[in-house]
Amino acid sequence: MEIRELRAADAPAVFRSLLSDPEIAGWFRVDGAFTLAECEEMVARKVAHRAAHGFGWSLGWEGDTCLGWSVAQYCIIEGVSEVEIGWTVARSHWRRGIGTRLGRAALIEVASLGLDSVVAYTREDNVASRGVMTKLGMTYEKSFDFHGERHVLYRKPLPVSLDLGALDRLEDEHGDPAV
Ligand SMILES: CC(C)(COP(=O)(O)OP(=O)(O)OC[C@H]1O[C@@H](n2cnc3c(N)ncnc32)[C@H](O)[C@@H]1OP(=O)(O)O)[C@@H](O)C(=O)NCCC(=O)NCCS
Numbered sequence: 001m002e003i004r005e006l007r008a009a010d011a012p013a014v015f016r017s018l019l020s021d022p023e024i025a026g027w028f029r030v031d032g033a034f035t036l037a038e039c040e041e042m043v044a045r046k047v048a049h050r051a052a053h054g055f056g057w058s059l060g061w062e063g064d065t066c067l068g069w070s071v072a073q074y075c076i077i078e079g080v081s082e083v084e085i086g087w088t089v090a091r092s093h094w095r096r097g098i099g100t101r102l103g104r105a106a107l108i109e110v111a112s113l114g115l116d117s118v119v120a121y122t123r124e125d126n127v128a129s130r131g132v133m134t135k136l137g138m139t140y141e142k143s144f145d146f147h148g149e150r151h152v153l154y155r156k157p158l159p160v161s162l163d164l165g166a167l168d169r170l171e172d173e174h175g176d177p178a179v
Contacts, residue, residue: 085120
């Protein structure tokens with residue numbers, strides 16, 4: 001699988017492989033499958049997120065076939081700003097480790113942002129997505145209501161961005177660490 005940044009022109013592939021499938025769409029809303037126009041609108045917003053913030057969504061490809069998406073984006077959970085990671089895989093490819101690979105790609109995407117941690121959330125009954133979270137080393141933090149449904153929040157601490165080695169070297173050179 002090749003993982004590439006999401007582009008506006010990818011909307012038809014997202015529609016075809018993922019969001020025209022009612023079984024996938026059902027995890028995101030109650031109104032059923034998305035239309036192509038809705039996918040275009042959603043993809044445009046996600047592309048704009050990357051342009052604004054320097055990180056964002058990617059797609060996994062096998063040739064011309066879109067296998068799934070990898071999410072890295074800002075979100076607000078119960079009033080708190082977080083960076084979330086996420087994943088969705090075409091139904092024909094479930095249970096082959098692809099969701100976990102897309103999740104790893106999302107972790108790599110956010111690794112250089114200097115965050116203390118990243119979160120992922122899903123509906124409480126989404127056993128498959130919770131399985132991906134666990135495989136990525138995330139741990140359950142709390143349950144909360146989102147759009148009228150019970151959700152679970154998982155978190156993964158990230159290494160601190162501060163380069164302690166560089167700070168030590170600075171201290172050796174100048175006597176005191178830079179403030
Ligand atoms: C959630 C989703 C992305 C998982 O993708 P996937 O490629 O099948 O996941 P993986 O193969 O990497 O599975 C990772 C682990 O999750 C668990 N898991 C995955 N699917 C499962 C299922 N149907 N039932 C129980 N556990 C499951 C397993 O522990 C699995 O590890 P294992 O296969 O070694 O036992 C996929 O089911 C999907 O796209 N679902 C619909 C959309 C969705 O829910 N997106 C996430 C919204 S938050």
